[in-house]
Amino acid sequence: MRTLPTRLPRHRQRGLSLVELMIGVTIGLAMLAALSSLYVATSKARAEFNKTGEQVENGRYALQSMVRDIEMAGFFGRPGLSATLQYNLPGACTTAKSAMGFDNTTSPLTVPVALSGVAAGGAAPACLTDMATGTEAITVHYASGNVSATASGTEYYLQQSSCTTDTKQLIYDSSAANFTLLGKTCSGASPAELRKYVVRSYYLAGCDNCGSGGDSTPTLKVAEFINGSIQVSSLVDGIQDVHLSYGVDTDGNGSPDCYVDNPAIDNAAACTGSAGYAWTNVTTNWANVTAVRVTVLARNLDPTTGWTDTRTYNLGRATPDGPYNDAYKRHVYSAVARLWNVGGVREN
Numbered sequence: 001m002r003t004l005p006t007r008l009p010r011h012r013q014r015g016l017s018l019v020e021l022m023i024g025v026t027i028g029l030a031m032l033a034a035l036s037s038l039y040v041a042t043s044k045a046r047a048e049f050n051k052t053g054e055q056v057e058n059g060r061y062a063l064q065s066m067v068r069d070i071e072m073a074g075f076f077g078r079p080g081l082s083a084t085l086q087y088n089l090p091g092a093c094t095t096a097k098s099a100m101g102f103d104n105t106t107s108p109l110t111v112p113v114a115l116s117g118v119a120a121g122g123a124a125p126a127c128l129t130d131m132a133t134g135t136e137a138i139t140v141h142y143a144s145g146n147v148s149a150t151a152s153g154t155e156y157y158l159q160q161s162s163c164t165t166d167t168k169q170l171i172y173d174s175s176a177a178n179f180t181l182l183g184k185t186c187s188g189a190s191p192a193e194l195r196k197y198v199v200r201s202y203y204l205a206g207c208d209n210c211g212s213g214g215d216s217t218p219t220l221k222v223a224e225f226i227n228g229s230i231q232v233s234s235l236v237d238g239i240q241d242v243h244l245s246y247g248v249d250t251d252g253n254g255s256p257d258c259y260v261d262n263p264a265i266d267n268a269a270a271c272t273g274s275a276g277y278a279w280t281n282v283t284t285n286w287a288n289v290t291a292v293r294v295t296v297l298a299r300n301l302d303p304t305t306g307w308t309d310t311r312t313y314n315l316g317r318a319t320p321d322g323p324y325n326d327a328y329k330r331h332v333y334s335a336v337a338r339l340w341n342v343g344g345v346r347e348n
Contacts, residue, residue, distance in 0.1 A: 071337050077193075104168045115140045116139050125137070132204045143196070151175060158197050219239060240297040292337045303326070
């Protein structure tokens with residue numbers, strides 16, 4: 001008898017049930033939502049990182065630009081000018097040659113103060129256009145480090161003598177024919193080097209583009225003496241405030257003995273350690289500034305959703321800045337700039 005092979009039962013092929021399909025879709029949507037949330041969070045974090053990075057760059061650049069120029073202030077050529085100079089206090093908007101502060105007919109030589117400033121609440125010089133009300137400004141004077149300048153007839157230059165037979169120490173002019181001082185060899189073939197004269201004023205405006213239909217971005221601006229006139233340009237956007245504290249050398253040793261907000265006034269009450277110093281001569285007070293503490297408050301250029309700035313910021317004034325109660329994040333940057341061309345000569 002033959003045994004028939006055993007047939008295995010056929011399994012029916014079945015698709016997904018509606019319940020399984022709904023579970024799969026639900027899991028997929030949950031994963032998609034999680035990925036979307038992660039993407040949104042990452043995008044927000046990247047945007048905030050970019051805002052912060054831009055603010056840090058702007059704050060540091062503003063601070064470094066001002067510190068660099070302050071440290072150059074009072075440089076009128078190679079070291080060698082007498083420490084017993086006489087000083088003039090030209091205005092920030094002065095452009096006439098006769099009013100720029102140089103006089104080589106006096107003994108000792110007369111030069112402009114290394115720097116001067118406008119204290120908070122002071123009158124804004126006319127050439128500092130759109131200067132924000134109640135803010136501060138600083139003006140520096142110095143000769144460029146570039147000794148390859150050629151007189152153009154429109155710019156002003158300084159020439160300092162290196163020859164003992166020259167009857168003048170310094171010439172300030174714009175005409176090439178008037179620069180007659182000699183170098184160390186006292187030879188007409190080797191004239192003393194020529195340096196472009198630099199005057200820069202740093203100040204705050206409440207706008208970058210301040211014309212009709214302009215913006216409201218707080219901006220650090222610079223007014224520079226170029227081709228016989230003052231020209232204004234925006235330097236750094238997002239600079240909310242700047243405070244300048246001036247270190248005054250009251251005993252003549254080159255080191256600041258006290259820091260004041262405005263050397264142009266009587267600071268005897270604030271500088272108790274300088275009892276023998278008279279604050280009566282404004283020009284002398286500015287000439288005795290040998291350091292400046294620069295403090296900058298930088299603001300993000302774009303607001304942050306969900307952020308309210310309730311902080312206060314200490315810039316060194318009696319009253320802190322803020323709170324601003326807006327959606328912009330801020331940070332304070334500070335540095336001390338030494339006037340080596342003023343204080344260093346006194347130390348030596």
